[in-house]
Amino acid sequence: MLNHKCVECGVSFYMGHQGYLFVKTLSPLPHPLEKHNGQWYYLPYESLEELEKSLLQLQQELGDLFEHIKGGLSTTEERPYITFPLNLLLMRIVQRDVVNVIQNGELMSFIQPIISLQKNDELYGYESLLRTGGNHSITPGQLFSTAEKTGMLSLLDQRAREVAIQARKNFIQPGVKSFINFLPSTIYNPDFCLQHTFHLVTQYNIDPADLVFEVVETEKxxxxxxxxxxLYTYKREGMKVALDDVGAGFSTLETLKMLQPDYVKIDRHYVDHCDQISEKQSFLAQVMGIAKDLGIIVLAEGIERKEELEYCREIGIDLAQGYYIGKPALPSNIFIYGGK
Structure with a gap:
């Protein structure tokens, strides 16, 4: 059975500037909500500002009950098919500008180069990083924070994967890897939830072996x-998987042993001045030992100094990424350390 939250994935949340707010509850609701029929109440609104004000007033009057009652929007007096908890509905109205970008706004994929330290710093791949386009200047952090608060992480994560795959098709040569982030909490049923991604790979005629899907650092x-x-579902389709930020928070060495990804990315904290700090050198040695035993490729991220790069090369780390090598940029503007 699919998780009930699947309704949030790929389903647009329509916010008509005029329409009706419908609320479903067994308890009588205060004025100005009017009884519709059965368990339903409704309230007409003439603007989103008016709707926001009405929901805030209802929140104040209902108190804790507010988050346990469901409601939805409709442009007619017919009840909506999809409803949400009122606190979630209110958040979507309050954050409507960012919600519109998540649903329909222009998203693009910046890319950051990854090089092979053991093969003369040749280009190995790119990490795809989500950005907003057009007239919007919303940071990725704000996008994902709002998506989490409004129950739209699944939709945003799906769109981010889509623009990354599109950018790969248009700008990245076959044989060069694309590292694409994903949020495990948005994938309730891998066989079902990832079909959209797998369809895009087929549609754009991309070799699955060129794709590396990585668990992002913010995910617990x-x-x-x-x-x-x-991870098994990705691998079954011929793709690779990576565990991001090993050493930071949840990504422990024990997690690495349990998941056995194709790649492991070492957290920036352990790369920063690793050429000088013995504790960091000890941690890197542990990662390298486990990775060697399990056949995992190691990537050092966040390299900002030549000394860090050379130390990572010296101890046998396979791949490197960071501002010293190349900053995230539009594919057409990318510059790689060393001119490679």
Whole structure:
């Protein structure tokens, strides 16, 4: 059975500038909500500003009950098919500008180069990083924070994967890897939720072996078995997987052993001045030992100094990424350290 939250993935949330707010509850609701029929109440509104004001007033009057009642919007007096908890509905109205960007705004993929330290710094791949386009200047952090608060992470994560795959098709040569972030919590049923991504790979005639899907650093791993199932689903389709930011928070060395990804990316904290700090050198040695035993490719991210790069090369780290090598940029503007 699919998780009930699947309704949020790929489904647009329509915010008509005029329409009706519908609320479903067993308890009588205060004026100005009017009884519709059965358990339903409704309230007409003439603007989103008016709707926001009405929801805030209702929140004040209902108190804690507000978040346990569901509501939806409609442009007619017919009840909506999809409803949400009122606190979620209110958040979507309050954050409507960012919500519109998440749903329909122009998104683009910046890319940051990754080089092979053991092969003369030749280009190995790019990490795809989500950015907004057009007249919007919304940071990725703000996008994902708003998406989390409004229950739209699944939709945003899906769109981010789509623009990354499109950018790869248009700008990246076959044989060069694309590292694409994903949020495990948005994938409730891997066989179902990832079909959109797999369809895009087929549609754009991309070799699955050129794609590396990585668990992003902001995601907390709560269910290792579920994550293992997601990684297995990617691998079954011929793609590679990476564990990001090992050493930071949830990404421990034990997690690395349990998940056994194709790649491991070492957190910037352990790369910063690794040429000078013995504790960081000890941690890097541990990662390298485990990775060698399991056949995992190691990537040092966040390299900002030549000394860091050379130390990572010296101890056998395979790949490197960071501002010293190349900053994230539009594919047409990319510059790589060393001119390679």
């Amino acid at each position: 791993i709560e269910d290792i078995n579920h994550l293992k199932n997601i």
